[in-house]
Amino acid sequence: MKYLRFFIIIVVSFLCVSCSQGKSLHKQTQAHIQFKEGSHDFGNIIFGEPAKFDFEFKNIGFDTLIIEEVQSTCGCTIPKWSSDPVLPGENGVIEVSYDTRRSGYFEKGITVFSNADNYALLLVIRGYVTSNPHKEILGGFKTKQQSLNKTDVSDESQEEVENSLKEE
Numbered sequence: 001m002k003y004l005r006f007f008i009i010i011v012v013s014f015l016c017v018s019c020s021q022g023k024s025l026h027k028q029t030q031a032h033i034q035f036k037e038g039s040h041d042f043g044n045i046i047f048g049e050p051a052k053f054d055f056e057f058k059n060i061g062f063d064t065l066i067i068e069e070v071q072s073t074c075g076c077t078i079p080k081w082s083s084d085p086v087l088p089g090e091n092g093v094i095e096v097s098y099d100t101r102r103s104g105y106f107e108k109g110i111t112v113f114s115n116a117d118n119y120a121l122l123l124v125i126r127g128y129v130t131s132n133p134h135k136e137i138l139g140g141f142k143t144k145q146q147s148l149n150k151t152d153v154s155d156e157s158q159e160e161v162e163n164s165l166k167e168e
Contacts, residue, residue: 030117031088032061042098042127051098055123059086061116069113070094077108077125100129 036056045051059065065086070079076099086092096110107126113119 029062031059031063031065031086031115033065033112033114033116033118033121034058034060035121035123038122039124039126040096042125045100045127045129047100047103047129047131049100051100051127053096053125055094055096055110056091057086057094058091059088059116062088063115064088065092066115067092067094067112068115071111071113072096073109076102076106077110079110094123096123096125098125098127103129103131 034057036058040053040055042051042053065088067081067083067086070081072079078097078099080095080097082092094110094112098106098108105126105128107124110123110125112121112123114121
């Protein structure tokens with residue numbers, strides 16, 4: 001009975017060791033994606049100005065890397081990537097654009113799904129969109145236009161506006 005118990009312990013131990021080695025060998029043959037930067041801070045951005053950043057990555061694994069999908073947490077963040085396979089040792093880029101027609105602080109996540117052993121990775125962009133510098137106040141009304149057409153102003157105040165524009 002002692003020999004049987006000893007034999008079972010040896011067999012179970014052998015199976016555990018061989019299973020763990022099989023997983024590590026499989027991991028060594030997969031693709032592995034490594035980003036140069038995991039986040040980007042745009043700092044202060046002027047309202048309406050383009051905000052784009054290229055997240056560069058490298059396939060440091062031993063198999064071909066395929067970016068399957070890239071999802072953002074919001075419709076204001078648009079990722080673009082190539083569906084072309086990335087061979088071991090080669091580089092790739094995921095371009096991320098943010099819609100700066102919203103004022104204030106933002107922090108958005110972009111999740112990258114691939115066939116790599118680290119199959120889901122989170123990238124982050126953040127920044128602060130300053131108010132539109134082209135907003136002007138005229139007669140108590142806000143306008144997003146830099147200059148006014150005659151049709152934008154009532155007849156009564158048209159002379160006042162034309163005179164003030166001439167003075168500038």
